[in-house]
Amino acid sequence: MEWDHWCNGKSLKDILPSFKFEKSFVNCYTSNYGWNLPSSTPPLLLTEMLDINFYEQPAVVWDGSLSPTFSTFYDSYFGLNDEVCWHKFVWHKKKSLRFSSYAWMAMLGKLKTADILIQRGIDAYVTCSFCGAGSDCHSHLFFSCDFSFTVIASLLPPLGSFLFRPNLLQTFEFFEEARDFSIGEKNFCYFTICSSIYFLWRERNTRRFENNWKSPMTLISVIRHAILAKVKFWKQFEDLKRRFDFLC
Structure with a gap:
């Protein structure tokens, strides 16, 4: 009223x-x-x-x-808000709210990486917790880092065609522009990228704050099981299994 x-x-x-x-x-x-x-x-x-x-x-x-x-x-x-070009990668029809929320923050550069914390006057360990060589920042974690790129490229092998490591937006756009992928397959790729962001970020925090490490293959297995738990209920699941080996 x-x-x-x-x-x-x-x-x-x-x-x-x-x-x-x-x-x-x-x-x-x-x-x-x-x-x-x-x-x-x-x-x-x-x-x-x-x-x-x-x-x-x-x-x-x-x-x-x-x-x-x-x-x-x-x-x-x-209605008055600007529409970003990448919203369809994060908030697509088959999204998972948990995974998409972290992907959205990663796209905006809002995850609390070391460089962000230092800008706010908070001391932080600046070296990447995955490779020990790069910086703990969004551009390195997604996906310039050897560790994180190994994870995402193992789940989505077409990314191996990049001569240089793609950033996060380039990773999404690669599948958007893939002419031999159906809409359902593109949504699956977006979903896989978002879920990888979530579990990579969790692994980064676990290494930093709990000193507990997973190998790339172990983390890939964790992500695979999480993806299967969602995707097995999709109507096109059998078609996806024929296209993406890790679902079998």
């Missing part, structure tokens, strides 16, 4: 923060003949609300829609 922006694009709290209606819903103050507002309603709110004539319309509409859904609200809420 008071917080939704239904009153000419404003909420009642925006118009008059000090006043509170006893009931929570707009339909508590309407009838078949129009508004049925209490006598205690301040004149300022009366002016704004009575200006909305819903009696002659079949329903109160949301942004011009007589049958609003959640997507109507979602599109309106995020």
Whole structure:
């Protein structure tokens, strides 16, 4: 009643923060003949609300829609935000929220790598916990590092065709541009990359804070089992098994 922006694009709290209606819903103050507002309603709110004539319309509409859904609200809420070109790699139809959340942070450079922590004035071990040679930063971890590239290339062998190590965006774009991959196969590749990011990040933290190490082959096996747990319920699972050996 008071917080939704239904009153000419404003909420009642925006118009008059000090006043509170006893009931929570707009339909508590309407009838078949129009508004049925209490006598205690301040004149300022009366002016704004009575200006909305819903009696002659079949329903109160949301942004011009007589049958609003959640997507109507979602599109309106995020409508002013810029759309990034790589959102389809992370938030694709077959996404896993856990894996996609970490991939999203990695794409934005928001994981707490050593270089990020140092920028914030926090001391951190700057050397890569995987190879011991590179820097602990997003560009190295995904996928300039020998360890992390071995993992992702073992799961997705076409990446072995790169002459130089790809960064994260290039890895996604490689499969987006692959003409011999169907949409379902591309979504699977995106899913595999996102899950690899999640488990590589976990392995990085386990090595740093628990001194517990997995070999590349062991980590590949962990990722494979996690992927199988999800993908085996996909309709195109049998087709994917013929294309990607590690699913067999």
